[in-house]
Amino acid sequence: MCINFHVSETEKNLIEKRIALSGMTKVKFFVEGCLYQAILVKGNIRTFDKIRERLSAIESKLSDMEENPQLTREELLELRTILEMLKFIYKREK
Helix, strand or coil: CCCCCCCCHHHHHHHHHHHHHHCCCHHHHHHHHHHHCCCCCCCCHHHHHHHHHHHHHHHHHHHHHCCCCCCCHHHHHHHHHHHHHHHHHHHHHC
16 A cells, blocks of 8 residues: 655655654654654544544444444554543643
């Protein structure tokens, strides 16, 4: 799979320097950064709408399973991400 995004020349140079300093390959650097680093978000209506949508879908799945609720790895990662985002938003507001 291929993921593309645009950055400025300055951002590109800074990213390249950070990759070189990390000793990782570009792929490893981006995967580690995207999956395992803290997510810093500013809460807005789109953020909360998406969170509400995903939590509703997961709640529905849990309700359907009553006695033995099981979530996929992806759903568990979604929940973890949502919790990290909310933790950051509410921590910042205090």
